[in-house]
Amino acid sequence: AYPFLDVSWLQAIFTIMSSAGSIVFANLSVLFAVGVAVGLAKSDKGTAGLAALLAFLVMNATINALLILTGKLAHENPGAVGQGMTLGIQTLETGVFGGVVIGLVTCTLHHRFNKIALPQFLGFFGGSRFVPIVSSLAAILVGALMTVVWPHFQKLIFGLGGLVDATGYLGTLLYGFILRMLGPFGLHHIFYLPFWTTALGGSEIVNGHLVEGTQRIFFAQLADPNTQHFYEGTSRFMSGRFITMMFGLLGACLAMYHTAKPENKKRVAGLLLSAALTSFLTGITEPIEFSFLFIAPVLYVIHALFDGLAFMLAHMLHITIGQTFSGGFIDFVLFGILQGEAKTNWMFVPLVGVPWFFLYYFTFRYLINRFDFATPGREKEAMVSEATFSQSERAVAVIAGLGGKENLEEVDCCATRLRVTVKDGSKVNDAALKATGARGVIVRGNGVQVIYGPHVTIIKNEVEEILS
Template identity: 70%
Template sequence: MKTFFEKAQRFGKSFMLPIAVLPAAGLLLGIGGALSNANTVQTYPVLQIAWLQHIFTVMSSAGSIVFDNLALIFAIGVAVGLARSDKGTAGLAAALAYLVMNASINAMLANSGRLAEDNLAAAGQGVILGIQSLQTGVLGGIVIGLVTAFLHNRYNKIELPQFLGFFGGSRFIPIVSSFAAIFVGLLMYLVWPTIQLGIMKLGGIVDATGYAGTLFYGFFLRMLGPLGLHHIFYLPFWQTGLGGTLEVSGKVYEGTQNIFFAQLGDPGTSKFFIGTSRFMSGRFITMMFGLLGAALAIYHTARPERKKVVGGLMLSAALTSFLTGITEPLEFSFLFVAPFLYVIHAAFDGLAFMLAHIFQITIGQTFSGGLIDFILFGILQGEAKTNWMYVPVIGAVWFALYYFTFRFLIGKFNLKTPGREDEAAVENGAAEAAGAGIPAAAAVSDSSAQPRSKVILDALGGMDNIKDLDCCATRLRVSVNDPERVNQNGLKATGAKGVFVNGSGVQVIYGPQVSVIKNEIEEYMETE
């Protein structure tokens, strides 16, 4: 189980590279699509300026191309994310392998006489980078990424006979990956129609469960958050037929997110896909309103002498959640000291998803449910398309629900949320940090102190204990050789909101600045 967690966290974080490009693409498509829409232009005559419309059209096209080629982006991203070294070669090999896979599928369809001449969507086919192939979607890209990463990690140091020496090492990876992609293409040709049918049936089960299914989706999504495995859970609903299938402008799209962004660029869209309300929109209620109530409850229940410190912490975490939808800094303030509060939070989040489904709130998102996505994909798209006005109404209720529930339970059970810790515990924590050679101020800000990267590495057991190091949106994700050498208090003293260790997999939650921290550590390791 512990080995599974380590592999699952590496698999989950590999999704973050392709997912990270979506906000920029969504921003272009959201603004460009919304402000070049015929109905919007008619409503706001100021937008009828020709050169302005040219700009918006270019923005919309620039955003659309990303979502139209997500499978290729995921193939490259997964390979790069899972490669232990020489990540650039892994990305190039994955791109070549993806093209070869689709070319192989095309050849098999042509040889068998199954290459559709018209109505490609009905035959489960489409044109991918100029190649008519089966619509394997993001799942096909992920498969190629996994195959490439496996071959890269196994053979990127291979030594060939001297007369073939030029093709050894990293140069061997694009060759072997492309060769393997032929067989992946043949396998996809044989099994994909059956897989596609199975996905459609699973999607039917999800639909059949109605509001209850939506509630459990939201609950399990939130419960997987602390483990960092939530990306694995929601991605099939966002990117495959499990999240629905819809024809938009003559082309079939699979997955809630793909359907939403296809409709976003379609001027004929009058109402967004209902799957958006099931698998996306509930996040806005929790992230923009519910958790703010929790933050206020934690502040109000803090000891008087600690309120100033806790107030700054909660304000920062609440603003992060409200604006960007990144919730870990706030959630991890109570997760470890009061786990059952987190279970209640997950239940409330599931209810928020269910209410979004009931009221048919169809606000999409690129990454998370914060104010930025709410404005772009809710307000700017219009009430008729999204029912966005329900969000602040339900959100006000959710704010009160979180506030009074958290305040009651914290006081009733004397939970040690921030600002309520026993004085002895605070002093012991500072003493432990000092004993580990780590400043008690939590952020290593003193100029005479050791570099933050070295302090973090020491707390992780030293450079020789690091097997793999990467990050996602908010977490440093590390595989270590000996988990016993990891000093959790030492990591928390560097500003970590929380630390999660399972087997040799370690997750250190720093918040949105984690990518900077990861780069600092890698640069320090290269210089030592």
């Protein structure tokens, strides 16, 4: 894209990076199979992961065998009939869906049989060793079922993808709005992943292979030197995030700083600056959003509407910048600027983003002053001060805030949130958790989400060490 990048050693590095990165997205299905099984297993997670891997291989080998037996194995242009190569096996392109199905089947069997006691002469195969065996047998049935059902289901998904495409700019706006509105409940992943990883987000023949899902298409095209312009679906389901995360929410942060009480501005500045930098660089927005979500829900609804409009503008301007999981500056440089204006139209992002910054700033500033929202620095009561802890002390404080060891059933995390299952949600102490650095706490029955930001995995590991 740029002459100064056309250096042999630099191109060699880019080739290695592209190959190393594309292998992940080319094998998302098996990663989902293992990830779902490991994530849902309550114990002996290693066995669950191994069983899922074996089951995934067996399922695809079964599909391959049945395609051969029925004479349906495509020898030329397999992508045109919904077939492709998965781990060296020509099979149906079940994609991430197939991986999730195998992960769920394996997890169910793991829960049922990981402690099974067999007769003494078969005792060696009892317990955990039985799980890969029964999972592989089940995978034969799943593979046979997939061979019959999947082609029809695939046509249905292609049809839905066409319906989504037919909604045009309005559909893109609704996609962005709904995606943002689901964020506080932690359900946004469920909403956008089908568009990113299945035919619902479109399908394309890339380098002779059928690729389904916006993100998978983007990374397949990224590795294809013949790509002239990235897939249009990228502008619908991805690129709008850069406008909001790199520009819009920074305007919201500045508005909250300017409307804070004078005596609180110094204290609020560090909080908002850290949150703004996190959003700008990585696209992780929860630290900003949870600073106003509960105290001013109307601001969040307006933010969601602005985000939907940003997606629509990206679609209208054909901005095709992909991303790994979010729309921060790092992904903007890697998948926008370095790919060239001709492929991505990346220059429209700052051209739209600067006005978007001021749109957020003046809207938030007006509404905060007009309705006297208690955004950071404007609280009627003193702000909960964030205590200083060592790692082990913080873990102890987090456990105490969740109601103590005896109240915890399961601890996990996603990219920004500690996700905990507790016995009694009423024992969760919001103030105590916020003192450990949490930006927000959501309690739904026995499910608790504690928003910490990108360093949440460290906190989860600390908590697990204390619990063990």
